[in-house]
Amino acid sequence: MEGVRIARCSYRAVTILIALSEHTKYGDIDKEICSRFKELKAGCFELTYSLPEHPSCLLQSDMDVTLMLMCLSMLKISLVDLLVKDVVISNNEDSDLTASNQAASNHEASNRAATNHVASSSCMVENCAIDENEHLDNSGLHEGNKYLSQGWKEYISHEGQKFMGGVDEFRSKLRKYAVGMGFSFVYLSNDKVRVIAECSKKSSDGCKWRVCASLCRANGFFYIKTLNNVHSCTGNVHEQNSAMITSKMISSLLVDQIREKPSIKPIDIVKDVKQNYGLDISYYNAWQAKQMAKSEVHGDESLSYSHLARYRDALISTNSGSYCVVECDPNTSRFRRLFVCYGACVEGFRWCRPLLFIDETNLKSKYKGQLIGATGKNGNQGSFPFAFAIVDKENEENWRWFFENLAKVLTPQGRTVTFVIDHNKVVIEAISNRFPTFHLAFCLKNLKENLVSKYHCGYGKFFRDGICDLFMKCAYAPTEASFELSMRNLKDEGGAPAKTFLETFPEENWSYAYFKGNRYGEMHKNVYESFHSWISELYMMPICQKLEGIRIKHMVMMSERCREAEQWRSILCPEMEKTLKDMSMVGRHWNVSSSGDSVFEVHADVSVVVDLDNHFCSCHEWQLKGFPCAHALVAVQQSSGCVYDYIDDYFKVSHYRSSYASPICPVTDIKDAVYEGSEDVILPPGNGKGRPRTKKMKTSGEGPRAITCGQCGVVGRHNRKTCPENS
Incomplete structure (x- = not known):
């Protein structure tokens, strides 16, 4: 009939056909949809339709219907797809949530539809399965996460669709479209100027889905030439681990993430893809995708x-x-x-x-x-x-x-x-x-770790910490006499492992008492x-x-x-100025006796000698850190000098x-x-x-820990069972 067009309305697993004329109003379409889809009520759904380069046009009023019919007439299109989407309405906190994933597209709708019942004004194709959720308690159901992959369902929509990124963009969006819609395809032709793909179930189920796109040499864009976007194969449940998911496809999702965080781990990529896209990928795919994304962002x-x-x-x-x-x-x-x-x-x-x-x-x-x-x-x-x-x-x-x-x-x-x-x-x-x-x-931290490794966990944490404390006393001992005393205590307490360890390290490289240079307190x-x-x-x-x-x-x-x-x-500098002020407050109650122009005796808990001209204090902190200690600051104040000069x-x-x-x-x-x-x-x-x-790599001293043989008592790399004395 001239002037009459067909609207193919899809909702969940059901598709109906509605005849449109120049006198059709929005209320007519709304009423027809509500009468055919018994679970729908006026105001609880929205309608969208697709035009070339505009896949989601809203249909909300009589003016929208008039404009849609005018566009269809100018484009000479006789069949238009209407998508029915649920609108969640909640009157109170305990109201049921509408169970919808907003996935009622042409592909999913036609997977389990049969187009056999056509009436003069409309034709309805119903799924024989009954929605059992209508008769169950839905209080535990939730609407579900809004995955980023849901937008992929609109990547392939109509003939004449343009892809400004050329064949690479088309291939990428085609694969994502297949993942989003839950089907797989095979290439019949796949080169830089033409791509033809058809449903992988064509041979088994006779599915007619097919797309053909080619290159426009004038501008380098890719255009869809022919598209049969209706599947006649057996419906598929949306697969989280689809065979269409490749490392290259995942890499296109990681570009921005790799640019911001190059050190992201593959296991984190697996989790992010699962959380944000609802897809399962292997560790290897994540690793390979990361390498591809790195190459795209930073080059080969x-x-x-x-x-x-x-x-x-x-x-x-x-x-x-x-x-x-x-x-x-x-x-x-x-x-x-x-x-x-x-x-x-x-x-x-x-x-x-x-x-x-x-x-x-x-x-x-x-x-x-x-x-x-x-x-x-x-x-x-x-x-x-x-x-x-x-x-x-x-x-x-x-x-x-x-x-x-x-x-x-x-x-x-x-x-x-x-x-x-x-x-x-x-x-x-x-x-x-x-x-x-x-x-x-x-570095004392490194030496301390090496020393602790000589004592296995069986010695206990208290003993090992005690050995470390004795070692640190040796390192910070201000004089040779105090160093020798601390060393004797360490060797007596630590035994053979400590003696063997200390023989490896010359004292002049780690102890303050024997160090000939100035390390400014940096240990x-x-x-x-x-x-x-x-x-x-x-x-x-x-x-x-x-x-x-x-x-x-x-x-x-x-x-x-x-x-x-x-x-x-x-x-x-601010940090040192703060240190100076803190140190100045420590000795405000100390008494100071002058012995000469620059030599003073500071009566603290223990009396110490300070020589300002030689930057010396008998507590040795000034010499160790290269910064005046509290004793020196008190002596400077006593001499009426300027502390910054020292x-x-x-x-x-x-x-x-x-x-x-x-x-x-x-x-x-x-x-x-x-x-x-x-x-x-x-x-x-x-x-x-x-x-x-x-x-x-392990540094010297970080080798295998020493073992004390229970048979001969020698520290080495053998135990009671392998002791040479057994032979």
């Missing part, structure tokens, strides 16, 4: 190594005074190591204490490797990153190479620096050979650990993006601290400002820049297989 890891030479030259040209070295294997051109020290850090370290914390961290990127860092400490007790290196593996040669390059930026400053390290024979030898006059201090490597956590989010990135991320962090930190320091009005300049605001006065400059985008430097070709290292190492 292997290609990133080819930009290293350009990045090196760009960094040196934009940041004067910077030192950057990249080395690769001369035979294979594979990357081996690089060293970076920004010119601003070289200049800024001159105004920091001559103290560097050395450590290494395993990288977690595809090609693994280690990051070695040298971190100082500023006058406000904060970290001052000085230099770092990325090497293909931790070995003696790379450690030696690191300190050789470190010497090139440290030696010109003419200062004697104290290195704080873990006890590692390779590192000790490399430092001793390159810096024979520098001082070497072992641990906490500063480097803060630097490690500061840049840990960059460890998963390709190497050039990793380097650029570290540079940006340095640049922002230098700039922020420079601006912050300009606001300070005190002589000392405080090292490294703790003053003037030095702090100078340490951050030189900025780190931006580096131009090396991908887009015209490169005129050397044509060095650098390949990725040959260690990209397997999972990256997440645990660092």
